[in-house]
Amino acid sequence: AGTLKLSVDSNLNTLDPAKMKGGQEYVAAYLIFNGLTVIGHDMKVKPDLAERWEHSDDLKSWTFHLRKGVKFHNGRDLDAEDVVASIARIQDKATGSTARVNFEIVESMKALDPLTVQFQLKTPYAGFAELFGERQARIVPRDAVDSLASKPVGTGPFEFVSFAPGDRVVLKRNPNYFEPGLPKLDEVVMRILPEAAAQVAALTTGELDLVWNLPLEAIDKVKADTKLKVDSVPTSTWDGVIMNNTVKPFDDARVRKAVAMALDKQAITQIALFGNGTPTHSPIPPSHPYYNKDLKIAKGDPAGAKKLLAEAGYPSGFEVTLYTPAGRATRERLGLAVRELLKPAGITVNVQRVPFDVFLKDIEGKAGFYIDGFFSRPTIDTSFYPWYHSKGSWNTALWSYSNPKMDQLLDGARQAKSEDEARTLYGQAQALAVEDSPGVIPYVINHINGLSARVHGFHSHPMMFLDLRDVSVD
């Protein structure tokens, strides 16, 4: 029982889940809405609105059975048409949902009866159920989609009360929530506090109970306070040094490799994350069973890098501009670290911060050299395939990497019959990713929340969601 006051660091643009793009928005999405499935704390897919599901043998036809008696906050019963409408909305280009590409695979969908919905896929896809755990794929009432942005109606544990842009979102307990006895809290207040110092100060004074995504710089301070605690979980959220494989000089694999060689990932993790992350090679974090343990995280080797550069025709290095999106502290630090670490290799880097909207429009996928980052994805396939397959949606828009061998490995992995086969294939893919270095992924980041000792039952989620169903406050 009680009210939980939490803070997020940036304003929410929208409360319409299909259109959400930022972690702080997903926080709200998981409190207000549900998907057909949910990714658990163990990264396994679990039933949510769908009680159970089955698929045809060719993995192309998927049928989901909805939970009975689920009500939207507006009192209406959830039915299969809502599911169809929600997904159709995501598929609509004009909605501008980033999840759209996920559902391009869907050939058709149909409500078989009020509690059953069936999807026909274009190609076989084993991970289809996980897709519904994706952040944007929330199920919304089909008759209230127009007001979702400012007055969201969902089926989640908390009901929307008010949203003051720039200030706060207030939610209250959903009395009709389908999991009996949950949620425990009466009210959730999400305050928007952009300043790290203000967040931490508010946490120490008890004005806040929880700081979502605690600023890395403040961890020590929170740890030192006996009335506070820090809860952290490894994720597969990563930042990357993106090199456009079609733009000179990065069209030469030797140059990319040289950059990768010069970068000391351990040092970078220290600089950018203060050690709150783990060096890795690809979006697959070292904690994952598929992680290729044979690949070593090498120390930075500027001399080797220099040699490679000379081979590639840059004996005295080159000068290049590295773009970083403004306002993302870790990525800015990553950029500066890259600048420093490439200096001994003879590469002169000019760091340039650009406002985020400019970054989206003019830098991402267009510039040759920049820092970017991505949230963890629900499955290995969704975290790897889109970036490394030559037809992968992110790949084409990010670094345009293409290697038939990689395509073969990834296509194979999608249809792998056993875990072992999949592990082997992904192991090879990781090695190839290191070899070709389409870009450099230096680390995966820990997700850290700061909270008051009065908060019970909270566990940080590796997808950076905020799961407050079991949480209570003294």
Added chain:
Amino acid sequence: MLAYTLTRLLYLALVLVVMSVLIFLVTQAMPGDVASMIAGQFASPEVVQAISVKLGLDQPLIVQYGRWAAGILHGDLGRSLVLEQPIAPILMEALARSLVLAVVALTVVAVAGIGLGVLAAVRRGKLTDQMVSGISYLGIAVPDFFWAIVLVLVFGSYMKLLPTGGYTPVAEGVLPWAAHLVLPVVTLVLMLLARIARLTRSSMIDVLQTNYVKFARAKGMPESVVILRHALKNALLPTITVLAIDFGLILGGVVVIETIFSYPGMGRLLLFAIQRHDLPLIQATILVVSAAYCLANLVADLLYAFVNPKIRHGMRTA
């Protein structure tokens, strides 16, 4: 006076029309666009295009402007593209919060600044004067964001006396509301006080040397009357102007202070809009800020006239 006010209002309207065109053109020239912002990372061009069409961003500029201006004339500030909400309520809320900040901070600044300025002028060259000057220098020398950080540290983190950020509506109780205002107000006061005090001091010194002050003394008026009744009223004129400009400034958003104290005022709204490239929101915000600024100036001029009957007279005949 009425004629003067009318003329000024007409000018104001004119300035706003020019502003609206300017804002519109200038914001169009800003790089980045809202469609790709909404579409997000790696949206395909068709998606961006689809969103543009939906938002009417593909129309010729004149049409867009016409629609926008017509809306404003009907009191409709438009809809935020990102927030997908009507702008007016959001803007008014932020404006109200900035207004609270401005009124409270400027009241303190006016009272303290004028008081200090008068004191320094009267005790010119003495220790008091030098102390006021010293304080002024401190206020001017240390940038507002530095003060803000120090205040957060001292009162929030160490002493845990005051909330360091955010805003609580009065509805939730006067005390929390006031507590949230203290630090931003103090920062603003530190930032603005020095200028007001120094300005008041210098105009007060000028006025204290005028003939009418001398004549008041020749009438045997005690110093307190000379200073308060005869000198101060005349010395306040430049101070009023600066206070009005400061008022416009705070209403227009003190981005840094609002950010550090997480105060959801106009400054952060504008910054938000700019960062999201939400053109209707940017345009509406700037227009309202400009209008507020111009109005503040107009009020200052009218106040000026109120304090100085000579100007009032000039206005009547002008």
Added chain:
Amino acid sequence: MTAASPAPRRLSSRRSALPVSLVVGLVLLAPLLVAAFAGSWIAPYPYDEMNIMSRLQPPGPEFWFGTDEFGRDVFSRTLVGTGSSLLMGVAATALSLMAGVPLGLIAGYKGGRAGEAIMRAMDVLMSFPPILLGILVLAVTPPAQWKAIVAIGIVYVPQVVRLARAITLELMQEEFITAARLRGESAAYILFHEILPNIWPPLAVEASLRVVFAILLGASLSFIGMGAQPPSSDWGLMIAEARPFVEQAPWIALCPGFALAIAVIGINLLGDGLRALLDPRNTGSH
């Protein structure tokens, strides 16, 4: 009947002693000027050299003002940043003067429609939030310091225009302007040879204040990420970047903060001193 009045003294003889504030101001500014020109030679470390082993070190014999989150030497960074921070103020002021003074002169001299038009244009410019002006100029193309300078310069043009116009209007009442017109002087000659030299002293004082404001606004712009770019060591940027560490490592913010304060006080005193030097009759100061 004659109305005799003692002739007002306009200027003191230049032989009189230098005002205290001028001297103090110069003393404060001198080291900063040295740093501005020779900062990168004096600095004990390169301003951008990172050292993970020694991040967030408190001040000590090795690092006089400690190190920042990248292990960079704060003192060196502050030294190197002097040039760009002062340049920001001086160049932006120079720009606003170069644009504002002629406009103010014309507005004051011509009056009428042209003057009215200029002043209304300034009203429009003034009612534009400075931050937005800054962002616009900075955002149209990749940010660079000169663009921040231009942005700040533009922000201050209206104020300069107003001042220049006010003084011009006052001077226009003076009979030596009539005398010039009577000789058949061109408007340009009157503006630049008769009026401008007289605008100069009050403008010099104003300029010193503008420099201060420009430095602070530049710092603010950097602070919200619109001004100087990392890893540059602009003071405002340094303070902004030091913000998250202000509790663990306050020295990162304090060193540039002190430098900023010294610069501001120094320039302010210099301005006051100049005023006193140029016009002993003027007692008040803003």
Added chain:
Amino acid sequence: MTTAPHTRSAVPPVAVPAPASRPAAPLLDVRGLTISYGTGRGTLRAVSDVGFSILPGEVMGLVGESGSGKSTVAMAVLDLLGEGGRVESGEILFRGTDLRRLAPAERRALRGDSIAAVFQDPFTSLNPALTVGRQIAEPLIRHKRLTPRQAAVRVEELLGEVGIRDPRRVAAAYPHELSGGMQQRALIATALGCEPGLLILDEPTTALDVTVEARIIDLLAKLCDSHHLSALFVSHNLGIVNRICQSVTVLYGGVVVETGPTGRVLSRPAHPYTKGLIAALPRITAERRARLPSIPGTVAKLSGPPAACVFAPRCPFAEETCRSHPQEMRAEGDGTGVRCWKADALATTSWPDEGGTAPRRGALPARSAPLVEVEHLRKIYGASTSILPWLRRAGTVAVDDVSFTIDRGEVLGVVGESGSGKSTIGRALLALTEPSAGTVLFDGADFPQQVRRGDQTLRRRAQLVFQNSAASLNPRKTVGQAMERPLVLAGRGDAEERRRTVAGLLTRVGLPAAYADRYPHELSGGERQRVNIARALATDPEFVVCDEAVSALDVSVQANILNLLAGLRDEMGLSYLFITHDIAVVAHIADRVLVVYGGTICEEGPVGRVLRPPYHPYTEALLSAVPRLAEDGSEPPRILLEDSALPPGGRGGCAFAGRCPRKLGAVCDEQAPPVRETDQGHRIACHIPLATLAERAPVFPKLAGGDAAAR
């Protein structure tokens, strides 16, 4: 007036009792007063060992040139010396107590109550932000403990007493809504409010027009009588002192050089400085002469206690003794004192008159075509035809249908009160303002039109000398640079030649050629005015407009400049338009006069004719208001004009109708007055027939030169 020796010759026959024996105790007794100012460049001893006394009921004049310390003495009595001012020594006894020994609060209690003051400038002495009534009431409430309501009643009484007809309205008004005369009366009412024993008047009328000044002086004289007031009257205007004061103290360089009954001092000055001062004054009644006597040299520098006679450097009678010994004040009977050991020896010697009485240059050359012709000149300021109804304005008519001519070598004087359009006429003549209507021909060419077309050639032939010698020189340019510029514009020669020309011009106006390197602030007022004149002469003009060219100068300097101007006219055949409000100056220098009122010419003619009947009613009032010395003859009754806050005249009628004491009736308001010519180009614009106008007694019966002067 009940006590005091009535040497004042001018007061109209109010009943004056015979002088009683001198009462023993003076009301104010100042002894050995020495005051210094601490300035940035050291200490300035503004007043040294000044002593005088004022008897109850006596008005004492304190005269002397600018900077001689008059105001300093007055302010010391009030304890309002201001910053830096310090009384070094001396006693200020008021009713027997030394004010300097009183506590500040006690002195404050006296101020405004027993000792009241009226300052020079009513425009700046009233607080613009408070109503007049409130300001008058302040001392009443403070010292007399009246309630605000009682005070308000008293304020109206007081305003009535000082001759304000609508006291209620005036009390509720703000200062800027009143005319200068009314403001000054409000100040006087304030001073009288608490029925003070002593009134300190520091140049109370200097800022006012002659006619208004006359009214105020009359009022003050009457009030001093009726209230039995004593007053310290600070002025540099001997005429006014003559009118109102019983005794005079003359200051020079911070030292009292002479003191005595007014009549004696002004008619038989004993100290050389006083002699010079009186001699240098242009007189209406005096013989028309080429040159005025003047005092050479410049004002004494005040730094330490005087080591010699302060006036010695400028004194034509000075001897070695004068330059080595400070002078003692030598007291004589009837309160007379002189600080000159030669006073007795010089008793009958008058100030040397270099120009002598040599007649001025002979008759003008035969009339050829006039140099300047002005026809139907009209100038409206600030008219606006905005599309916005509330912005439309008719504008101020500064000059309304004025026509006149100026011959070559002729000096045309223009007199009239402030705002009557004198300067506007001058500016229009020089094409500095665009006339709203009418033509200005210069040597047959349309001057304004040429200038409009960008042709500046005529500029060289017509120049201007300004009133404010300080403002008319750019403070940032040396004298040489300022003078060189017209030569450059004229395309005159190389730098070397220009330098020579500048040096020549400086010599011509009586300045050392080395002055070319000086900045304006390094010159005295008189020297600056010479530079102005030299600059005007640089292009060899034929015509010079002198707009109040001598008004800001001290009498002695004024005489110098007038002599210079007259000399130049004679040598170079210059024509002047000589604008001034000082009729005596016009009478001295001009050949013909225009009397303007409200933008129209009401009378025009040769000087000698205008100074005699028939007069235009305004001219008559103006002349009668001129303060004059006793020897100019007894004063006829003054014609006092109501001072009006409103701009003159209804359009269509006579501009003066609103204030005319001889107004005939509606015809004056409705019809433009006919212009009637008497003789010799003497014209009067008035509805009253000439014969009637001619019936008036002359204002200056002793006018010298008879009809001959009128040629």
